[in-house]
Amino acid sequence: MSVLHFIIILPFIFALICPFLYKIKPRLHTGWFVIPVPIVIFGYFLGCMPELQKGEALTAEVPWIPSLGINITLYVDGLSLLFALLISGIGALVVLYSIFYLNKTKEALGQFYFYLLLFMGAMLGVVLSDNLIVLYGFWELTSISSFLLIAFWHQKKKSLYGALKSMLITVFGGLAMLSGFVLIYIMTDTFSIRTIVSNVDRIADHSLFVPAMLLVLLGAFTKSAQFPFHIWLPDAMEAPTPVSAYLHSATMVKAGLYLVARLSPVFAGEAGWFWLVSTSGILTLIYGSYRALKQTDLKSMLAFSTISQLGLIMSLLGLGSAAAIYSGTDEALFYVKATMAGIFHLINHAIFKGALFMVVGIIDHETGTRNIRKLGGLMSVMPVTFSIALIGTFSMAGLPPFNGFLSKEMFFTAVLNIMEMDVLHMQFIGIIFPIIAWIASIFTFIYSMLLLFRTFTGEKKFEQLAKKPHEAPLGMLLSPVVLASLAVVFGLFPNLLSYTLIAPAMAAIHPTMLLPGQQFDVAIHFWHGWTPEIFMTIGVVAMGTLFYMLHERLKVLNQPLFTTVSLNRSYDGGLKLLDKGAKGLTNRYMTGSNRHYLIYIFIFLIVSISITMSNSANIRFDFTEFAPMSVYEAVIIGALIVSVIAVPFARSRMMAIIWTGSAGYMVTLFFVIFRAPDLALTQMIVETVSVALFLLCFYHLPKLKKELVSLRFKLLNLIVSLGVGVTMTLLALSASSERSFESISDFFIKESYNMAxxxxxxxxxxxxxxxxxxxxxxxxxxxxxxxxxxxxxxxxxxxxxxxxxxxxxxxxxxxxxxxxxxxxxxxxxxxxxxxxxxxxxxxxxxxxxxxxxxxxxxxxxxxxxxxxxxxxxxxxxxxxxxxxxxxxxxxxxxxxxxxxxxxxxxxxxxxxxxxxxxxxxxxxxxxxxxxxxxxxxxxxxxxxxxxxxxxxxxxxxx
Known part of the structure; x- marks a missing residue:
């Protein structure tokens, strides 16, 4: 086993033992035993960074199902390294935060950390797998483990509802994605992502190429909460805050982004990929930011904010895919900048959103509420929390000198480039991208200010709170302080990430645009002069401030547009309709009658075998090689027929059992004549024991009554029984008449003694x-x-x-x-x-x-x-x-x-x-x-x- 395989197994090993760790030191929080796992993983991947900067990659393989081309192949390049560092780094901070957030005497910590480590290992498997089937297995494991984490407080109905909704939607997308993987395999005859990328020119014109692309995108969009599949994410906020900070800001919701980035070399040359990914992302961006304005629960506000930010990153990955369409031209370099912005903002979003979720958790923990209408004036009693919130919200709003400002400026640059370069001859359509980006940025500014100032400034409402507010303990503050510090450091010194993480990740997404030994030019600066991006930012701040001041008066900003129609209502109604339909259908065939069940089974058997035989060109009936029937065989067949026919006419159960046993013993005689002593012995003993079982079973039944039954009843029984008999007879005759392969019996005859x-x-x-x-x-x-x-x-x-x-x-x-x-x-x-x-x-x-x-x-x-x-x-x-x-x-x-x-x-x-x-x-x-x-x-x-x-x-x- 390689070090890579050990790293990916490590969380699963600790997941199995962490429920028992509390017995070692009951007074010690279980999280202290767990936190070394993400730290070790993070340290390992940090050590891999120098090799990847040189353009090298790490790989390790363990055979699993070689005959199907399914091996556990792990591959670390710039893209998987970036995600592995996010998974382990944010994971370590979340575990530290949870130690002080979760009460060790009131919570089932063993279960919590079991689920959390299970999820961590599954996410690492997703981003490190080179085999599509293995990736799918880990993908679905993230859905299952996130379901368990969201439903951790299972006493609450909302937790169970949110967990079920998230699993149904993401698993639905996962199954669609699996279908896409199968289509890719049909086209390429491999599940290896690297091999598929190297052979992409051969499959671009295949008839299955577009269906595979659509199915894969369906899996990515459901996982990353793209409109209209976003509805599961707000309900998932019922999970404990450490879960929200981990799953719904830095890891699980980024899995769809990872999939789009990983498979961009395969599908980016298709114009449909550009349109679907970029359009879906830009719509999700503005929809999520607009819905965030209307929320009064801090976690819900962050949930819709996450949807919006995921849309932003998705749109950048879509815009960057135009580089593959214009590969080999100077224009391609302009589109690559969109990919660079997407990667940079992916890092920034994980940092500031993780910090903000932890801040909201602190507010809830120390005040007893997340309702923004009950909060206010917390800055005086929670100054450290306020400072973290200020950095996080300003970074999310795209204000300097924080990291979010830089990636937001790069986002503006990308949409302006798309408009100016007229990609795919969009003409006037191209201007829609910068307009939507600008409006969505205004909405982002507004809800960021609402979250900060409505919570920490203004009138104090401490009398409405369930708890007397005070600053959180140092342990709970440590993780968000680290993330807030990173937001400042990466804002002031962005090039710390340029050639360590961003450039290697871009090389993985656009492998054909570099010659061996080359790397992308990733230079991020604060000031580029008085550019259109700066004026767009000034406009965002000005309009955002104005609408923030008018937020209370504008119903369009703080009240729902539709009260009777919504995607959530459609989901609930569809689920009820499916449940009602399933019950109705089930009640129709689950009648409690064994006769009905046997009829269903036998009719399906008759129809399926008959259709298969009639459509097969190899079915034939050859009686030339059949041996002549002897007198003994004729007598036994006659006795067998008489026994079988007599069973339905028996007047008592005893006679029915006797006639059934007689038929079985006639079969035993056949085996004797055909010189099959083992089969004869088996059949004879089975028949003997079966008779005893019949007698015992029938004893429990009520007294047998020969009642008159309808002709329809008898006729259906007759048709079904004759149909089964004829079908199986024809199947047996065709099997003995046509042999596609040589009989293996000669091998057994020759080798049974030599080999066994x-x-x-x-x-x-x-x-x-x-x-x-x-x-x-x-x-x-x-x-x-x-x-x-x-x-x-x-x-x-x-x-x-x-x-x-x-x-x-x-x-x-x-x-x-x-x-x-x-x-x-x-x-x-x-x-x-x-x-x-x-x-x-x-x-x-x-x-x-x-x-x-x-x-x-x-x-x-x-x-x-x-x-x-x-x-x-x-x-x-x-x-x-x-x-x-x-x-x-x-x-x-x-x-x-x-x-x-x-x-x-x-x-x-x-x-x-x-x-x-x-x-x-x-x-x-x-x-x-x-x-x-x-x-x-x-x-x-x-x-x-x-x-x-x-x-x-x-x-x-x-």
């Missing part, structure tokens, strides 16, 4: 060649037996927990002492026969590797002996004679089979590999020993445990 040391080919296949199938089968059977046990135990009322197990029609009476008439002969014979059956079952088990038998048959035979014991002496006796919990027997059997497979790892060979050899044993002499016998022992125990669990659960003595 067994002469019984059937058993060798079960325990060696196809041992994995057998392991899964016994596991499924074990789960089914536990399900039957739980179902019956839960279904029966306390007074009915013991049910009679006689083999007679319901309604007959059972003597109080449990004795049955005329069973002396049965008991006498059973004592001898049970011993013979058990001895024969052990013989079948031990000889199964070379002779007919094996663990499965031996287990069934042993279970049959126990069934006979129960029939002769009753369930109570079998529990006294064999005081074993058979559920544990099946569990031990599955464990033995699994451990046998795991044991192969000790010898560095594939799972479930077996070996064999010969030893001289006392009394037995020269004998073969095979590890497959251990696996067969697991099968033997599992079959016994499963069968007896079902028998003892269904049939119990009173």
């Amino acid at each position: 040391g067994g002469k019984n080919i059937v058993n060798v296949i079960l325990v060696d060649f196809r041992g994995f199938d057998t392991l899964l089968e016994i596991t499924v059977l074990g789960i089914a037996s536990y399900g039957i046990y739980a179902l019956i135990r839960l279904k029966l009322e306390p007074e009915d927990t013991s049910v009679a197990s006689g083999f007679w029609e319901s309604g007959s009476k059972l003597p109080v002492n449990g004795a049955r008439s005329n069973d002396v002969i049965l008991k006498t014979i059973a004592k001898l026969v049970i011993f013979i059956i058990l001895t024969f079952s052990l013989f079948l088990f031990f000889s199964g590797h070379n002779e007919p038998g094996g663990g499965f048959i031996g287990g069934l035979m042993t279970a049959a002996a126990f069934v006979l014991l129960a029939m002769a002496f009753g369930m109570k006796t079998i529990r006294e004679v064999i005081p074993i919990d058979f559920r544990k027997v099946s569990a031990v059997g599955i464990l033995v089979a699994l451990l046998t497979g795991i044991g192969s790892f000790l010898y560095d060979v594939p799972f479930l590999s077996h070996t064999f050899g010969y030893q001289n044993l006392p009394l037995l002499g020269h004998s073969e020993l095979a590890t497959a016998m251990l696996f067969d022992l697991g099968v033997y125990l599992t079959v016994i445990g499963i069968t007896m669990t079902i028998i003892l659960t269904i049939g119990r003595d009173k």
